[in-house]
Each structure stands twice: as C-alpha cells, then as structure tokens.
Amino acid sequence: MSDVPLLKVEAVSLAFGGVKALTDISFSVNSGEVFSIIGPNGAGKTSMLNCISGRYSPNQGRILFSGQEVTHLKPNARAELGIGRTFQNLALFGHMSVLDNIMVGRHHMLNNNFFTGPLYWFSPAKREELAHRRAVEEIIDFLEISHIRKAIAGTLSYGLRKRVELARAIALKPDLILLDEPMAGMNLEEKEDMARYIMDLNAEFGMTVTMIEHDMGVVMDISDRVMVLDFGKKVVEGSPEAVMANEHVQKAYLGEEDPELEGTGEVA
Numbered sequence: 001m002s003d004v005p006l007l008k009v010e011a012v013s014l015a016f017g018g019v020k021a022l023t024d025i026s027f028s029v030n031s032g033e034v035f036s037i038i039g040p041n042g043a044g045k046t047s048m049l050n051c052i053s054g055r056y057s058p059n060q061g062r063i064l065f066s067g068q069e070v071t072h073l074k075p076n077a078r079a080e081l082g083i084g085r086t087f088q089n090l091a092l093f094g095h096m097s098v099l100d101n102i103m104v105g106r107h108h109m110l111n112n113n114f115f116t117g118p119l120y121w122f123s124p125a126k127r128e129e130l131a132h133r134r135a136v137e138e139i140i141d142f143l144e145i146s147h148i149r150k151a152i153a154g155t156l157s158y159g160l161r162k163r164v165e166l167a168r169a170i171a172l173k174p175d176l177i178l179l180d181e182p183m184a185g186m187n188l189e190e191k192e193d194m195a196r197y198i199m200d201l202n203a204e205f206g207m208t209v210t211m212i213e214h215d216m217g218v219v220m221d222i223s224d225r226v227m228v229l230d231f232g233k234k235v236v237e238g239s240p241e242a243v244m245a246n247e248h249v250q251k252a253y254l255g256e257e258d259p260e261l262e263g264t265g266e267v268a
C-alpha cells in the first residue's frame with residue numbers, strides 16, 4: 001500500500017470549447033503530504049482540483065485514488081471513497097448554526113433515517129446520531145470553535161466562516177482533503193491559525209492535503225511539495241526550495257505579477 005500514491009493524476013487534459021484549461025498534467029500525492037498547486041490567475045488550478053473531486057471530467061488522462069481509477073466517478077462517489085474538499089468561495093448555510101453546518105457534512109454517512117417514526121428515541125438511529133455528534137465535537141475541539149458552536153454561521157467573521165467550512169469538510173473524515181484557497185481574504189493571525197490546522201490535519205486525523213493557495217509565504221512554509229501551473233501546463237514540481245529556485249517561477253512571481261501575491265480569492 002505504501003508504494004501506491006494516495007492520488008495519481010496521469011496525463012490529464014481538459015478543455016472548455018477552445019480554451020485549454022489543462023494540458024497533459026501528471027503528478028502524484030503521497031499519503032501524509034501537504035501538496036500545493038500554485039500559479040497565476042487562470043493557470044488551471046481550480047480546474048485541476050475539480051477534476052480530482054469529480055466536478056469536472058477530464059477529456060483525456062486518468063485519475064487514481066489509492067490505486068483505484070476514479071476518473072469518471074461522480075463527486076458523491078469520490079467523497080464516499082475518501083476525497084473531501086472546500087471551495088474557493090464560502091459555501092456554508094448562513095442561516096444555520098455552526099454545529100448544524102458541520103452535521104450536514106456527515107449527513108450522508110448516516111445509515112438510518114432520522115424520521116423513522118415513534119421508535120426513533122429508542123432506535124439505532126438515535127445511537128448513530130449520538131456517535132456522529134461525538135465525532136463532530138471532536139472536530140469542533142480540534143479547530144477551536146467550541147465558543148461559536150451555537151452561533152449562526154452567517155453572522156461570523158470571514159476567517160471563522162472559513163474555519164467552519166474546513167470543519168464541515170473534515171467531518172467526513174476524508175483521506176484526501178482538497179482545499180481551494182483556504183486562506184483567501186484572511187488577516188495574518190487567521191492565516192497563521194489556518195496554517196497550523198492544515199499541518200495538524202495529518203498528525204491528528206491522518207489526512208493528506210492538496211491545496212491551492214496564493215500566499216507564497218504560507219505555501220513555502222507548510223508544503224512538502226509544490227506544483228506550478230501556468231496556462232494549463234505544468235511548469236515545475238518539487239520541494240518548496242526547488243520551486244522557488246526555478247527561473248520561470250521567479251519571473252512569474254517576482255516579475256510582472258502582483259508582488260504581494262496575496263490572492264483575495266474573492267472571485268465572482
């Protein structure tokens with residue numbers, strides 16, 4: 001098992017009409033890694049994540065998860081196999097509590113129907129729900145959001161909402177978690193917290209992380225390996241140091257691009 005990468009992307013290409021979003025992309029992510037995908041706007045990062053999560057189906061190539069081909073499986077089927085994700089733009093239920101938002105993440109794992117009738121309170125369904133609640137409480141503790149567990153999600157600061165979104169995604173206990181700009185729009189302190197949670201995801205829950213992030217400082221600090229995309233093509237892949245030393249990366253990131261590289265992530 002150990003020599004099979006958790007995720008293997010083989011020669012994936014994706015086009016939207018005439019636009020080549022991805023051209024012949026191959027890479028692997030090993031169990032326990034934090035693997036980051038970086039690149040300028042429109043480079044194909046989100047398209048790549050969407051091909052892995054099942055939102056998009058590549059025109060060419062294969063995607064394997066734990067050695068099993070998942071290229072054409074629907075997102076739900078991939079979630080059940082252990083691929084979880086968060087989105088670039090927040091996707092919480094604003095009118096629901098933090099606790100309920102996270103419970104929703106685990107809902108599909110419930111075997112029993114909550115409304116199985118008058119026997120509910122004495123039934124396996126009740127016991128099952130209690131077990132789910134315990135798992136959710138564990139995640140709430142891990143992400144240090146106990147104090148807001150009853151709060152309505154829509155009333156929270158942006159940074160806290162991003163943390164709740166992460167909680168909901170990890171509530172499914174995925175083996176691989178795909179994070180789309182987890183720190184977009186955060187202040188420095190929020191970013192530091194989020195970086196710590198991402199690093200601990202593996203230690204505490206054994207999760208492997210694949211993320212898109214624009215903040216180069218964070219990417220270089222917490223990634224085991226980094227892949228750079230530009231115009232849908234792979235430019236370089238390697239350790240943070242090797243990637244930073246790459247000439248193309250230096251030009252793209254230290255040249256004409258935004259020198260701060262603090263992506264707002266607030267794409268419509």
Ligand SMILES: Nc1ncnc2c1ncn2[C@@H]1O[C@H](COP(=O)(O)OP(=O)(O)OP(=O)(O)O)[C@@H](O)[C@H]1O
Pocket residue numbers: 016019020021039040041042043044045046047048267
């Ligand atoms: N659903 C879609 N329909 C048409 N074109 C799309 C679609 N999704 C992405 N594209 C195009 O594919 C290319 C890659 O886009 P993608 O969103 O993957 O890049 P990105 O690196 O994630 O960019 P950003 O950093 O701005 O989020 C772009 O030219 C984009 O316009």
